[in-house]
Amino acid sequence: MITIDRVGKSFAMKNDRFVALENVSLEVAENEFVTIVGPSGCGKTTLMNILAGLETPDAGQALVRGARITGPGPDRGVIFQQYALFPWLTVRKNVEFGLRTAGVPNPERRERAQHFIDLVGLHDFADALPRMLSGGMKQRCAIARAYAVNPSILLMDEPFGAVDALTRVRLQEQLLQTWSQEKRTVVFITHDVDEAVFLANRVVVMAARPGRIVEIVDVDLPYPRTEELRLSPDFTALRNRVWSAVYHQEPVA
């Protein structure tokens, strides 16, 4: 349903151009959970911005259900690497933002916002401003905000990057639980190899300079994924494979 077809993107530098993405192709099936791992600066965020419709590729094209992406759309929810909550709006108002722009009338808007606020466990903080929230709570608010508009595709850019290890594990399990109950297509970017393998149907490994896909690892572990699975030899083997793909990349001339 998502087709990335020989996409290239470069940015103007002082004298020359910096190639952020070169010849990137990837197909993501309906309801698939794909994670993207790669070193910093390999173009993960750039790729996500292209899928979100915030940047246009210089070469190739990106399509959703056969239609070329020309801008942001309500079918794609985005969770940014920085939380990007509106600091002057309360948690509730942040979650309602997308519903307001979609013209959802008030009683329903409030109800839907409340539903997703409860879902991410921010009930007691619904009327708090973002500055009063911890990093993990901000992240959950951003998740609720993206979920509220009910997108069929979720694009998540290192959503759990800034939370502690314990919260992170919990958020991962809860994300998978939601995904298995209400299927969506998820493209999830991370630095964390464990996280990438634990969540995904497929792990896409990228490399930098130029930003490109070097390997795609199928993760044929059953869902639901449990704590025991993390310790299983199958998991470890896959993790090691992804790890070496990420960290033992041959330098290109």
Place this chain on the structure above:
Amino acid sequence: MTVVQADAEVTTGSPAPPERRHRGVPKTLLNLLSVVLGVGVWWGFSLGGFDIPAPPEVLKRGGELIADGTLADDVLASLGRVLAGFMLGVALAVPVGFLMGWYGVVRGLVEPWVQFFRTIPPLAIIPLAVVLMGIGETPKIFVIFLASFLACVIATFQGVVGVDKTLINAARVLGAKDGTIFARVVVPASTPFILVGMRVGLGSSWATLVAAELIAAQQGLGYRMQSAQLYYDLPTIFVGLISIGVLGLLMDRVLLFAERRLTNWQERR
């Protein structure tokens, strides 16, 4: 479906507003002490042979000026000029600042002029204003207007330019179009800058007032002080100075209060 339930790091109870720290002596007490000390030093100087009036003398003159209504008239005249100039300045600066920040073309066209006029002290405009606008209220209000406009337009513009790109992107992926982004992201995000600009603008408005009242005024604190100068009437000059200071401070406090209320969502250091 259940995602991301409440977990360990959620603290209990409602979030407490950040408390202002009091270290030792409360701030207001220190401020009060400082005022008393200042007046004491002033008094000391006047007793010590300096040719300035003592506090009681100034207080007495203040009482007289209040009793015969002169002070009220002067304050009203000056306040009227400052407010008229200031409000016109802000009313023009905010939209111009927004346009400059939002449209590159407007920025390119307007910025050289703003930067140019910013280097000219508003007082230096007075001769020109008198020649072009005569000696009525217009030139006085104009220079005050110019002073506050220049301070506020820069601040607004910088506020708009500095709006976090990720917030605009977040709004876009939530379906917001340009108009919505402007009203619901750019305006609130630049409000703190505008309010700071307004405070600076108000400061320069007051700073310009006395000089503006050099232009054949019949009333006003600046005019009163200048005519007092002719008669070597120091107490009246002191009353004028103190009035200007107190009024400026009060207006600044009002804006500061508005700033606190409107931008209390900001993370404070």
